[in-house]
Amino acid sequence: MAGFRDAAAFAPTTDLQLLPLRFEHLRPDRYFVSNVVGEGLLLNREQLNRLVCLDVFPGDGLYERAFEKLLIAVKGQRSQLQLLAMRLRSRMAFLQQPTALHIFVVTLRCEHSCPYCQVSRRSVDRERFDMSEETAKRSLRIALAAPASTIKIEFQGGEPLLNFPRIQQIVKAAQQDAPDGKSSNS
Amino acid sequence: VPDILVDFGSSQSIGALREAAYRLIGEASCLIDTVDSRHVCRLIPKTALAGEAAEQALRARFLDLVTDENLREKVAAETAGVRDVILALAFGALAREREDSGSG
Numbered sequence: 111m112a113g114f115r116d117a118a119a120f121a122p123t124t125d126l127q128l129l130p131l132r133f134e135h136l137r138p139d140r141y142f143v144s145n146v147v148g149e150g151l152l153l154n155r156e157q158l159n160r161l162v163c164l165d166v167f168p169g170d171g172l173y174e175r176a177f178e179k180l181l182i183a184v185k186g187q188r189s190q191l192q193l194l195a196m197r198l199r200s201r202m203a204f205l206q207q208p209t210a211l212h213i214f215v216v217t218l219r220c221e222h223s224c225p226y227c228q229v230s231r232r233s234v235d236r237e238r239f240d241m242s243e244e245t246a247k248r249s250l251r252i253a254l255a256a257p258a259s260t261i262k263i264e265f266q267g268g269e270p271l272l273n274f275p276r277i278q279q280i281v282k283a284a285q286q287d288a289p290d291g292k293s294s295n296s
Numbered sequence: 297v298p299d300i301l302v303d304f305g306s307s308q309s310i311g312a313l314r315e316a317a318y319r320l321i322g323e324a325s326c327l328i329d330t331v332d333s334r335h336v337c338r339l340i341p342k343t344a345l346a347g348e349a350a351e352q353a354l355r356a357r358f359l360d361l362v363t364d365e366n367l368r369e370k371v372a373a374e375t376a377g378v379r380d381v382i383l384a385l386a387f388g389a390l391a392r393e394r395e396d397s398g399s400g
Contacts, residue, residue, distance in 0.1 A: 127378060128371065128374055128375055128378075129375060129378060129382075130371070130372075130375040130378065130379040130382070131371060131375070132368075133364075133367075133368070135360075135364060146379070146382060158367075162367060162370070162371055183378075191378065191381055191382050191385055192385055194382050194385075194386075195382050195383075195385030195386035195391070196386070198382065198383075198386040199386040199387065199391070202386070202387075
């Protein structure tokens, strides 16, 4: 019929290329295979080998699953690469922002034993486990040099209030030394 | 605990052997020596193995890990070019080109 192309022209292409992927062996004959943004699927070893060798064809199930997860692409077609790039840019957007959060661990000492806490707390020895004045000054210089317009200084420990004079010193120095136009929250 | 020797020809990537050795670290330590163009892996089990079957199982596990690492190297090599294109589209010159042309 004039005006219509042959049905074969609409068949999915088999001229494929492999996209970057990672895989991990989870349990016997089970692999987790993921694309560059971490989206993935579970395959057995035979399916993984077929995927890597591009031994997949429209209608075999694996072709469709791999295509959907952006593990394979049509050669020369840029739209799938752009889709992956867009997702990667969203996923890694935090890398384009200068560091705004600066955490000052002013002491490792703590009087509590909270069961959820991951810190290797220390109960004694202020000399060894408290942040020194010199370290605080140097750390603040680094924080204020960050190219972010606003920075946040967070105090952690241990129990940070056990070294309250150091917190007071850092807050005062931050307010005094912050360059014009840079604000800080603490 | 007897050591287990597994040797490979020179075509075997030593990088893949190192990665596999690292993944085996909970079960056995692995020393890799290159002698006369062959890589000899000496597996030292962390605990005593109960007989030859257990030795064979550890050897097979190591070979499976090496096989996986070889596949990872193959995939990385085959997709290096397209990975660069994706990164360029996401963050590099191609991303700037798209932004300049207002297409996103």
